[in-house]
Amino acid sequence: MNKILVIGAKGMLGRDLIPELRISFPEDDLLEWDMDEIDIRKKGETIEKIESVQPTVLINVAAYTDVDGCESNLQEAFLVNSEGMSHIAQGARRCGARAIYLSTDYVFDGKKNSPYIEEDSPNPLNTYGHSKLKGEEVTLALGEKGLVVRTQWLYGLYGKNFVTAILKQVKEKWKAPEANRRLTIVDDQIGSPTYTVDLSQAIVRLVQRKASGIFHVTNQDTCSWYEFGKTILKFLDIQGIDVVPISSSQLNRKAPRPLYSVLSSEKLRREIGFRLRPWTEALKDFLERLLKSGGWTG
Numbered sequence: 001m002n003k004i005l006v007i008g009a010k011g012m013l014g015r016d017l018i019p020e021l022r023i024s025f026p027e028d029d030l031l032e033w034d035m036d037e038i039d040i041r042k043k044g045e046t047i048e049k050i051e052s053v054q055p056t057v058l059i060n061v062a063a064y065t066d067v068d069g070c071e072s073n074l075q076e077a078f079l080v081n082s083e084g085m086s087h088i089a090q091g092a093r094r095c096g097a098r099a100i101y102l103s104t105d106y107v108f109d110g111k112k113n114s115p116y117i118e119e120d121s122p123n124p125l126n127t128y129g130h131s132k133l134k135g136e137e138v139t140l141a142l143g144e145k146g147l148v149v150r151t152q153w154l155y156g157l158y159g160k161n162f163v164t165a166i167l168k169q170v171k172e173k174w175k176a177p178e179a180n181r182r183l184t185i186v187d188d189q190i191g192s193p194t195y196t197v198d199l200s201q202a203i204v205r206l207v208q209r210k211a212s213g214i215f216h217v218t219n220q221d222t223c224s225w226y227e228f229g230k231t232i233l234k235f236l237d238i239q240g241i242d243v244v245p246i247s248s249s250q251l252n253r254k255a256p257r258p259l260y261s262v263l264s265s266e267k268l269r270r271e272i273g274f275r276l277r278p279w280t281e282a283l284k285d286f287l288e289r290l291l292k293s294g295g296w297t298g
């Protein structure tokens, strides 16, 4: 019998992961913790609370995810993303539990030009990437009990993400004079948009298989943010907005991003026999769910 403890359960991924775990582990205990239950920045409290419930599996989806914010709050980034995971890993060790850490494509520098595999050397360009890489290291130090799942470009129903940001901007542009109804979107960063429900299903498979080490998990196929944005508008049949490609340097954000950070999911297919569908199919499903939930009324 498993006792699964999810930390960060109220975040975007956490809220889609919980129902998938319930479906796949109906007989097992499932604990959902977030900031109200635990602050992973606090070492003593984190280890003690974990020990008090004796989980067999710990899934950490809590993080400081504001990539530009991490650049100005370096200390907080490392406290949550690196030390927070170290505290969780220490708790896991005391209980003999497996620990799973969600990580990111931003551990890579984007200079490779072909999909990154798990063995490729990380070289983060920004503080968020550095802090997540440290979190990976403490997880992998658990050996057979540690699993790192790298993913990217997440969107889901329950958090701020690219899809919700684009739709918010569309609403604003509709109110603007016709000549100003244009959206500028970066066209020189390439990745794979990934739906939190699909990622959650892969996490479930990895838990079932007691996987360890590193696994890359994203929806299949690739695009730029510009292509992703255009596809959202196309699928929702949004008219009257001009979408204009720009370069990352024109956007001038605080944290540099890798230009090409596609993650190969080949290992997931080979070792677990599982693969996520193409991102366009996942996006269609998500947008239908968004419409049904009243999250987009156009």
Ligand SMILES: NC(=O)c1ccc[n+]([C@@H]2O[C@H](COP(=O)([O-])OP(=O)(O)OC[C@H]3O[C@@H](n4cnc5c(N)ncnc54)[C@H](OP(=O)(O)O)[C@@H]3O)[C@@H](O)[C@H]2O)c1
Pocket (backbone or CB within 6 Å): 007, 008, 009, 010, 011, 012, 013, 014, 034, 035, 038, 039, 040, 041, 060, 061, 062, 063, 064, 065, 080, 084, 101, 102, 103, 104, 105, 132, 151, 152, 153, 154, 155, 159
């Ligand atoms: N979003 C992406 O595009 C993306 C891409 C690659 C990898 N990832 C990784 O995937 C995981 C899930 O991301 P997400 O987008 O679902 O994140 P999210 O929506 O920002 O959720 C993170 C959750 O963690 C909680 N949290 C923050 N600091 C905490 C602390 N000190 N103690 C306990 N809980 C804390 C947050 O609570 P508050 O809201 O109250 O702060 C929030 O509920 C993260 O590990 C992230 O690094 C995300």
